[in-house]
Amino acid sequence: MKLEQATIKDIARELQVSSSTVSRALKDYPGISDETKRKVKEMAEKLNYRPNAIALSLRKSRSFTIGVIIPEVVHFFFSTVISGIEEVAFSRGYNVILTQTNEKLTREKSSIDTMLSNQIDGFLVSYSKETTEFSHFSKLLDQGYPIVFFDRVPEIQNAIHVIVDDYAGAYEATKHLIQQGFSRIVHLAGPSNLKISKERSRGYSDALRDHGIPFLPELLVECTQGTDEEAHKITTKLLQSLSPRPDAFFANNDLAAVGAMMACKAAGYAVPNEIGVVGFSNWQFCSIVDPSLSSVAQNGFRIGATATEILLDWIEKKINLEDIQTSVVLATELLVRKSSVRIQNT
Amino acid sequence: MKLEQATIKDIARELQVSSSTVSRALKDYPGISDETKRKVKEMAEKLNYRPNAIALSLRKSRSFTIGVIIPEVVHFFFSTVISGIEEVAFSRGYNVILTQTNEKLTREKSSIDTMLSNQIDGFLVSYSKETTEFSHFSKLLDQGYPIVFFDRVPEIQNAIHVIVDDYAGAYEATKHLIQQGFSRIVHLAGPSNLKISKERSRGYSDALRDHGIPFLPELLVECTQGTDEEAHKITTKLLQSLSPRPDAFFANNDLAAVGAMMACKAAGYAVPNEIGVVGFSNWQFCSIVDPSLSSVAQNGFRIGATATEILLDWIEKKINLEDIQTSVVLATELLVRKSSVRIQNT
């Protein structure tokens, strides 16, 4: 069935030379005559020779492959990160092997196992929501295994990670709402066990404080799921129960923001004139919802690309571990669209 | 730095037995005493032994890895497919190595090369828009290399592929619009060199014909980009130039549908009461735009899962090539939301 791939030995047999000569000729080693090199290369071409990367991996104990572990692929942010990873890995001659954990810890661990078996050169990880204990990572780090975390990063000593400035992003978003004249601003927060959620909440409350608006606990609501339905329900309830009613929503993610926006519209409020809304992540759909959704952009592509650059530098020992700053924080950018900008009444 | 992984030899040395004995003991071969097996397994545990998949691949010329080649990762449909692929591959003990071509032919070819070097067991491919000639695939197929195509499938003899029933989906969508009382239905078509676009256009025109509505060439407009901006422009122009104006839009993809919808709203028409809109693909945002967008769902997860099942069966020789139907067509489902259902006037 499957046609055998030509090997170095085949070339050697064909040309009546040793396989070591072939190996060296192909790599333009000194000490091989030009004549031989030419012949070898011709024959390699003719037999459609392709070096066996597996054999090479075995020999060098290097696979030129990096493992990516993420919660889920079908997610605008993560797929963007993957794209950045893939781009850099490809350009530097590495393969990417990918697994999604579906937010399961067991899956995370078994993925690590199979990847280790496959002698991958390093990991890029955003861990699952179930992961609360990080010994399976720290064990590897102690062995000197390169791991770069992104987005969701563990609180391990010296764990290298790439994140965005969630605090600043949330601060800017909140400040923007305040400057638009909103003052009873609800924050639909993410699960409080994730560091990113905490940072965003902190940015929210600091912005309030810095602008002389008191922080009210009843305006900070945790959305554990982060779906639009959940946000819709919560928002509807808040609009009824709070008095005076909230006049703006800053959500931990865009889906929740849309849910909140829908709920506001359903309750008869005009967005943005009566209620302002800002999301977080700048998902694709931000510009096509009505009104278009202001959001804090986190450049997933850059996160992936940066994390990969660091990982590969580490793998190739281009950098000393001591010289790496453990935390790379990328800037966020507030993209102001219609959902948060009050239309001037003339 | 990186701690050496324990090998079979390490266990052998520690226990003063040969490595063959260790290998056999670990696999519960007959002819090894229970005592030895116990000791070997204990030592393996103690040394944290992990089989070297690379060495195994070399020995067996099998890598238990499949290669996935897609145009781009950041795309709702494709990321869903990846998810399906990953799920099945994982459950059957295979790794997934991923590359995106960014719609470039050269990238497609070089990805194939590096994957071949890595001795992957088979390919899952959706080819790039630049690819018009398929010899780099057919060459591999001739060598008996397993390749399963999905979504975008080439017209090669005997190429196995998994697609959705674009024709039926488009037919149903058009029929639905007709049944809602729309009759001047515009089709915003995709690039005509892709088979999927052609199929969808065919479904559109056949549905018209079967319901006694004449097919008008001016109502079939090709959107080469498929973006919302492009659709917005085209729609705006059509609304002005055509008389009587179109009363419905069936788009080749959801983004274009949203663009059309926006344009209708901007021109002062009510969706769905004055103008109906239906998209194709059922992207995530369909349910959160306003009004929610009716769309033809193509189950990306199932496409990925099915394609992977077929590929792995093929690889494992569970099926004969002759027994595989070259074309697996999955059903589409029209999801009716608000954008296409006229609200009854009481």
Place this chain on the structure above:
DNA sequence: ATCGTTACCGCAATCGTGTGCATAAATTTT
């Protein structure tokens, strides 16, 4: 005492490639 049987286990080759060392031939130096 010899043979046959069984139970355990080791030797050595293999997968494809890379590389230190040895070797032979060709060339230059003395």
Place this chain on the structure above:
DNA sequence: AAAATTTATGCACACGATTGCGGTAACGAT
């Protein structure tokens, strides 16, 4: 012409795991 050096190539082993074949000891049977 002999010695020294350069040039070109091959041998053998390593990477880690698997496996056909053969070996050895113990035991029982004759």
